[in-house]
Structure formats: C-alpha cells, structure tokens
Amino acid sequence: MSIKAIAIFDIDGVIRDVGGSYRRALADTVEHFTQGRYRPSPTDIDQLKAEGSWNNDWEASQEFIYRYFEARGKAREAIALDFDAIVDFFQRRYRGPMLEDPAQWTGYITQEPLLVTPQYFEHLTEGDVAWGFFSGATRGSAKFILEQRLGLVEPLLIAMHDAPSKPDPTGFFQAAERLGGGADVPILYAGDTVADMQTVQRAKDQRPDGVWLGVGILPPHVVAAGAAYAAEYGDRLKAAGADMVVPQLTELTVTAITHLCEQA
Known part of the structure; x- marks a missing residue:
C-alpha cells in the first residue's frame, strides 16, 4: 500500500467517552x-x-x-x-x-460509550491512511476498548510504560516509525488535551524535517457543555498547537486528512 498519510490517535476522549469512567x-x-x-x-x-x-x-x-x-x-x-x-x-x-x-x-x-465504529478505520485504510494509537492508558485498558469493544485486530498501540508520558513525543515517534513514517509522509496526532497538542509541537521541534500535524478533538463533556465552552476549549487546543479542531473524531475523514496535509 502506498501511504499518503499516517494518523495516530489518543484513546480517552477520542475513541471512548471517559466522562463517566x-x-x-x-x-x-x-x-x-x-x-x-x-x-x-x-x-x-x-x-x-x-x-x-x-x-x-x-x-x-x-x-x-x-x-x-x-x-x-x-x-x-x-x-x-x-x-x-x-x-x-x-x-x-x-x-x-x-x-x-x-x-x-x-x-x-x-460503561464507556464508544465514539467511533470499526468502519471508520476501514475507511482510513481504503483511503491509504495508515493508523495506530498512542495513549497514556494502561495496555490492558487500551486493548479492552480497541480489541474487545471495537473489534480491531491487534492494532498498533503504544501505551503506558511503552514510552514516557505526553507531552514527550517518544511514543508518537515510535508509533509513526512502526507505521512506516518517513520525512515525506505527513503524520498527524489526534487528541483531546493540551498535552496531546504539545506532543506534536515537541515532535516538530525535535524532528523539524518531518511533517507533524495536530488535530484537536473536543471530548463529549465539552461538546455537551455548550457552544461557548466548546469554543473556549478549542481555542486552548489551538493555542497549544492544534492545526485544526473538530467536535468528534468521525469528522476527521480521509478527505479532511488529505486537505490538512495539502495545507501543511
């Protein structure tokens, strides 16, 4: 497969709603x-x-x-x-x-609600976007949601203890390299916190030859709090380095990823 981009995802607040967990x-x-x-x-x-x-x-x-x-x-x-x-x-x-x-x-x-379906990742693969996960969750917790709840088959996962905590970009780099990333392939990280976006900024600082992109995802509790708080939260993510902010991961489609990469 010729990879046009690599998408690496946080899990909490992005793949699963952790407001009640x-x-x-x-x-x-x-x-x-x-x-x-x-x-x-x-x-x-x-x-x-x-x-x-x-x-x-x-x-x-x-x-x-x-x-x-x-x-x-x-x-x-x-x-x-x-x-x-x-x-x-x-x-x-x-x-x-x-x-x-x-x-x-x-x-x-x-009791954690899922925020995506397996079909989302199928569409990424069909669109030549390689994908994986970099999360501060324990490996057991992450695998529970990705494999048992979502039904993904042994997805690439960098979890707690595999790399230093964010915003250290080591785990981000590890995931990108294992997914076939190189200097000519745009690599994005989708997360819902300031630390997630700071991770991308540190990646840019440490490896300026690469194309590193941050996508802020508004977690469900923020969206539920109303437009004003969602806008304030989104501004925080942008201030921390997000190249774009979306209210849910499903809006980060292959088309949106392609457009973001073309602008980089």
Whole structure:
C-alpha cells in the first residue's frame, strides 16, 4: 500500500467517552483522599489538564489532593500521601476488583460509550491512511476498548510504560516509525488535551524535517457543555498547537486528512 498519510490517535476522549469512567474515578479518588471534602468538577479537571502536565490520571488525582491540602495551609512535604494507595483506589473504581482478566472487569470501564465504529478505520485504510494509537492508558485498558469493544485486530498501540508520558513525543515517534513514517509522509496526532497538542509541537521541534500535524478533538463533556465552552476549549487546543479542531473524531475523514496535509 502506498501511504499518503499516517494518523495516530489518543484513546480517552477520542475513541471512548471517559466522562463517566476515568474522570469519574479521578473525582471519586480525590473525594476519598480528602475525606469527602472536595470533589473536582469536570471544569476543574479540564483546567488542571490545560496546564499540560497531567495526562496521567493517577498523578492528576494526587495533584488535586495535594493542592486541596496546600490551600488549607499544609506544606506539600508534610502531606502524607501513598501514591500506590491512590492508584489502587482509582483502579478499583475504574476496572473493578484488581483482576487481570478483562472478561471479569466490572468497573466504570465497562460503561464507556464508544465514539467511533470499526468502519471508520476501514475507511482510513481504503483511503491509504495508515493508523495506530498512542495513549497514556494502561495496555490492558487500551486493548479492552480497541480489541474487545471495537473489534480491531491487534492494532498498533503504544501505551503506558511503552514510552514516557505526553507531552514527550517518544511514543508518537515510535508509533509513526512502526507505521512506516518517513520525512515525506505527513503524520498527524489526534487528541483531546493540551498535552496531546504539545506532543506534536515537541515532535516538530525535535524532528523539524518531518511533517507533524495536530488535530484537536473536543471530548463529549465539552461538546455537551455548550457552544461557548466548546469554543473556549478549542481555542486552548489551538493555542497549544492544534492545526485544526473538530467536535468528534468521525469528522476527521480521509478527505479532511488529505486537505490538512495539502495545507501543511
């Protein structure tokens, strides 16, 4: 196949709606470790992630807890937090009991709405667009959604622990290279956070000979919040480097990808 472009996708907020799963587990975790005194709102979570440093929801949970107690006069070094305990609580909410077999998972992950169908990826292949995934999700969680829920057959996946966290572009580079990327093939990354777009910017900085494109995807909770908030969120993604912003991944068609690449 002659590749005209490579499309690499984030998963959370792009392939699956995590408003009632990852984000709910994050809020549950913060509420638990602040003894029920604080539960971050969806806007609170967006604002934290807009800083670009909190792609990992376990670390974001911990940061919210630290900031809650700091705002009440406690020094961070005096706040006794067990990161493993935070991860364990989060995962029990998100996955359910800590079983390795995805068939036995009972947590919020089982309720995640899908935002695309397998046909979307078939159309990309038919249009000579190679595709894969680069996500900060655990490999088990990512494979659960991609293979068991979407029915994709062993798609290319760079997940947590395969590469440093975004906005470090290492995982982006790994995915691009494994999909056959070269200096003459435009490579785009579609994600829903500031860190995702910063990943593309760092790729441009580190490998300026390549054609690296960022596509911002508005996550469902942002679209549901109304036009004004969606526009504000989209502006954040553009400020972080998005070359285009769309309200859902299905609008990133082969035609749209071709047009974006021609403009690059």
